[in-house]
Amino acid sequence: MKVLESPFIAENKPLLKKLLDRLLEQYPYASVLAKDSRARRYRVSARDVMAGEDPMLVSRGFVVRVSKDGQYAEYSFNSISEEELDGICARIREIAECAARVLPDGLAANDYCPPSEEKTVFSGSTEYETDPEDLGDDAILSYLTGLKDQGLAQSEALLDCIVQCNYQKYTSLFLSRDRDLVQNVMWFNGALGMAAARGQEVKMYARSYSMLGGAELLKEMEQGVKECAAVTLELLDSQPIPPGEYECVCTPEVTGMIVHEAFGHGVEMDMFVKKRALAERYVGQYVASKLVTMHDGASSAAESATYFFDDEGTMAHDTVVIEKGVLKTGISDLQSALTLGSEPTGNGRRESWRRKAYTRMTNTWFEGGESTPEEMIASIPYGFLLENPRSGMEDPKNWGIQCMVNIAREIRDGRLTGRIFSPIVLTGYVPDLLKSISMMSKKVSLGGGGYCGKGHKEWVKVSDGGPYIKAKIRLG
Amino acid sequence: MTEQILAALRQLGISVYQLEEDRAESLECFYIRKNLDLKRRTDVTGIRVTVYRDFEKDGKKMRGSSTVQIHPGMNAEEIWDVLAGAYRVAALVSNPWYELPAGQKEEPVRSRSGLAERSPEENMRLITEALFAPDRYGDVFLNSAEVFVRKNFRHIVNSSGVDVAYEVCDLWGEYVVQCVEPQDVESYHQFSYRDMETEALQKDVEEALEMTRARALAVSAPASGTYTLLLSGQNVKTVLDYYLGRANTSMVYQKFSDYAEGVAVQGERIEGDALTIELKAKDPYSPEGIPMQDRLLMEKGVLRTLHGGARSGWYLGIRPTGTYRSIAVPVGETPLEQLKEGPCLHVVSFSDFQMNELTGHFGGEIRLAFLYENGTVTPLTGGSVNGSLMEVQGHMTFSKERYRSADYEGPFAVRLQGVQVAGA
Numbered sequence: 001m002k003v004l005e006s007p008f009i010a011e012n013k014p015l016l017k018k019l020l021d022r023l024l025e026q027y028p029y030a031s032v033l034a035k036d037s038r039a040r041r042y043r044v045s046a047r048d049v050m051a052g053e054d055p056m057l058v059s060r061g062f063v064v065r066v067s068k069d070g071q072y073a074e075y076s077f078n079s080i081s082e083e084e085l086d087g088i089c090a091r092i093r094e095i096a097e098c099a100a101r102v103l104p105d106g107l108a109a110n111d112y113c114p115p116s117e118e119k120t121v122f123s124g125s126t127e128y129e130t131d132p133e134d135l136g137d138d139a140i141l142s143y144l145t146g147l148k149d150q151g152l153a154q155s156e157a158l159l160d161c162i163v164q165c166n167y168q169k170y171t172s173l174f175l176s177r178d179r180d181l182v183q184n185v186m187w188f189n190g191a192l193g194m195a196a197a198r199g200q201e202v203k204m205y206a207r208s209y210s211m212l213g214g215a216e217l218l219k220e221m222e223q224g225v226k227e228c229a230a231v232t233l234e235l236l237d238s239q240p241i242p243p244g245e246y247e248c249v250c251t252p253e254v255t256g257m258i259v260h261e262a263f264g265h266g267v268e269m270d271m272f273v274k275k276r277a278l279a280e281r282y283v284g285q286y287v288a289s290k291l292v293t294m295h296d297g298a299s300s301a302a303e304s305a306t307y308f309f310d311d312e313g314t315m316a317h318d319t320v321v322i323e324k325g326v327l328k329t330g331i332s333d334l335q336s337a338l339t340l341g342s343e344p345t346g347n348g349r350r351e352s353w354r355r356k357a358y359t360r361m362t363n364t365w366f367e368g369g370e371s372t373p374e375e376m377i378a379s380i381p382y383g384f385l386l387e388n389p390r391s392g393m394e395d396p397k398n399w400g401i402q403c404m405v406n407i408a409r410e411i412r413d414g415r416l417t418g419r420i421f422s423p424i425v426l427t428g429y430v431p432d433l434l435k436s437i438s439m440m441s442k443k444v445s446l447g448g449g450g451y452c453g454k455g456h457k458e459w460v461k462v463s464d465g466g467p468y469i470k471a472k473i474r475l476g
Numbered sequence: 477m478t479e480q481i482l483a484a485l486r487q488l489g490i491s492v493y494q495l496e497e498d499r500a501e502s503l504e505c506f507y508i509r510k511n512l513d514l515k516r517r518t519d520v521t522g523i524r525v526t527v528y529r530d531f532e533k534d535g536k537k538m539r540g541s542s543t544v545q546i547h548p549g550m551n552a553e554e555i556w557d558v559l560a561g562a563y564r565v566a567a568l569v570s571n572p573w574y575e576l577p578a579g580q581k582e583e584p585v586r587s588r589s590g591l592a593e594r595s596p597e598e599n600m601r602l603i604t605e606a607l608f609a610p611d612r613y614g615d616v617f618l619n620s621a622e623v624f625v626r627k628n629f630r631h632i633v634n635s636s637g638v639d640v641a642y643e644v645c646d647l648w649g650e651y652v653v654q655c656v657e658p659q660d661v662e663s664y665h666q667f668s669y670r671d672m673e674t675e676a677l678q679k680d681v682e683e684a685l686e687m688t689r690a691r692a693l694a695v696s697a698p699a700s701g702t703y704t705l706l707l708s709g710q711n712v713k714t715v716l717d718y719y720l721g722r723a724n725t726s727m728v729y730q731k732f733s734d735y736a737e738g739v740a741v742q743g744e745r746i747e748g749d750a751l752t753i754e755l756k757a758k759d760p761y762s763p764e765g766i767p768m769q770d771r772l773l774m775e776k777g778v779l780r781t782l783h784g785g786a787r788s789g790w791y792l793g794i795r796p797t798g799t800y801r802s803i804a805v806p807v808g809e810t811p812l813e814q815l816k817e818g819p820c821l822h823v824v825s826f827s828d829f830q831m832n833e834l835t836g837h838f839g840g841e842i843r844l845a846f847l848y849e850n851g852t853v854t855p856l857t858g859g860s861v862n863g864s865l866m867e868v869q870g871h872m873t874f875s876k877e878r879y880r881s882a883d884y885e886g887p888f889a890v891r892l893q894g895v896q897v898a899g900a
Binding site (some may be wrong): 045046047048049050051052053055058059060061071072073074075076077078079080081091094095098099101102103104105106107108109110137138141159160195197199200201202203204240243244273274275276335354356391393395397398400401402404423424425427429455456474475476 | 519619
């Protein structure tokens, strides 16, 4: 079934068109983005129940962008009516003309040409099997409670079992002189986490689930309960890892974090504009093993970061960033493309209509190879299987890596020994790591349970993944 | 709109509720080098309503809740539907009963910040001037910056009499410093102030320029091993966040923390400095309308206060204080130069320094460090720190020098013994 358009957006479209027409009389470029996002979250643990709207994702509002004298200005607001149009236009004029009042001596303003757009009219919806709104809060909470009870029944040593899910169903409308675009999208995420104590230390293991779709995802979570409990208890026997460079096999989740954090941020082309990305100098050169082909794009996969057009009205792409080890191109928002003289790739994304658009990743992943995970483990005399990524931080300027993973399983003579180490910090130089990739599994999987920040803010939904990979990695 | 919501709550028979109304406006400027790349303005209003529902389950008194957002422009029918939906959900949320904070109507607390007296544009001009003033060297410069000037008015009302309001004016932002020779490097910095602190910002930018220049000289990672580690600036706050997080009633209620008042949470044997931490109230009220005031969190290593919201506080039998994020710590007695006495690795900058409040592990990738050894100072970059606060908390030494940020005031540096570093 297809996600339906928000009645709020449909009802307000004539008024937004009227606002756009008034702005186009005054400015060479004007656009309006309207977004209505419904989102709910559910969380059940041994001591807590929570159900209701997801405050991070529920929102309804508008952002207007205009170009005046080569400068861009934006106005974000969430109240509109026929009577308010004069006031909205006045505030847009105020911000469009404020440069002289806010700039101290010695600073100037950038000069842009307005974007040229092809005439495009589009309306599209993603699909789902089970609408969480039809399934209902009661059924969702009952299901999560059942999983929580199953989880806690696995062992008395478990301190807690936290089961949660959330979804976002949104409509966005983009209007400019040449664009009339509307999209209706829904994704669904779930997570299963368990905790156990070792003295003062609380060890936690969590698995996430995600899909472009609806509550049909819930049934996948059931299969993770036993594994989640077992690994949580295993963590009680974990030790700190002796620092060093090791041959490692990364699960698709860890591969995804490396793809996203180590390389993806470095090809965001707003970083090229600021001369903050080393990747700009390496286009056309080998930056990875010949086994590596990397994609990013809202249309490159069906996951949590899939959409039809971005927050600047550019249609979604499937961008091949690295092809057989050679860096081909970056990904771009509209304003960066105007500066660089390149084509925008549908990666202009906002945390919400309240925020600025930046170049952001969407679904970012490596293509698969020819091996199996078992063959990869069997090829390692001494090393580690890395699992369960926790967080990472980009370094586009210097291609440094910081990724945290929860578990490193020891491999000796091609077999897992059963010893585990935790927590683990991955560091190193991105091209060294990517060029060291010597095996990749056929199987590729993506996960979209997380959010991505730009620096330390601007959270957007992303997915990432790839195959199992074998590489040399510095662990500490 | 508040009256419309209250009327709908009455009609629906919802007698226990909380409303949080926010009216926020901001002016935002984005710079690439010394050029304004984009300017933005935002005007956003909204009301979050939490409805509570009391019921019995297995003979126990329960109180469920659910929170919804009321958007501007919603008509009476939409408001009714949204609140009725939330009330239905609240009946499914089986949490043990607890009491909402009680209060009365108070005079709104207006911001006394100088920011409130000037226009957003004037504030933007002054802070931008301060931000770029130190950018005068050529070899090291501000690559890009984002500056936000913000004003927010918050009004909190609940069914137990709380009716409070306050205004916050602040400015915050981030900037990236670049140095191109002898190697092209950058560093990332944030700032946040509740007044026009131009001198403080200029000083921070000067230090950031100097630090980035030093990073351009660093070429190799430290050797792997166990180090005496010196952390400074905001990284000290990140380490101390462990105690702040563990002392939250929500963590204690969930049994993720065994902290209790009177417990020696820094360990029984403290051979370094014993920690005293004060909780600092940045806003006059918590999001639940609880009046916030400065409190003692720890005194010489012993926990004095558990802090947190109404629900977990009630379950633990503790009067709720609201949740605190800002702390003040008395400075130590050891001068920074003495703390650097080697061998010692002073990590000045991480890519993202993290403290896990559940495990006590801290770590991150090293962007810039100085190794003090045999009378020499070597700039280093790369590798990672992976330490456990539980193992080092008995041997912490704090500097005499002071550091201040939006959420921390206290020693500039802390020296930790025996921390694992993965390096070259």
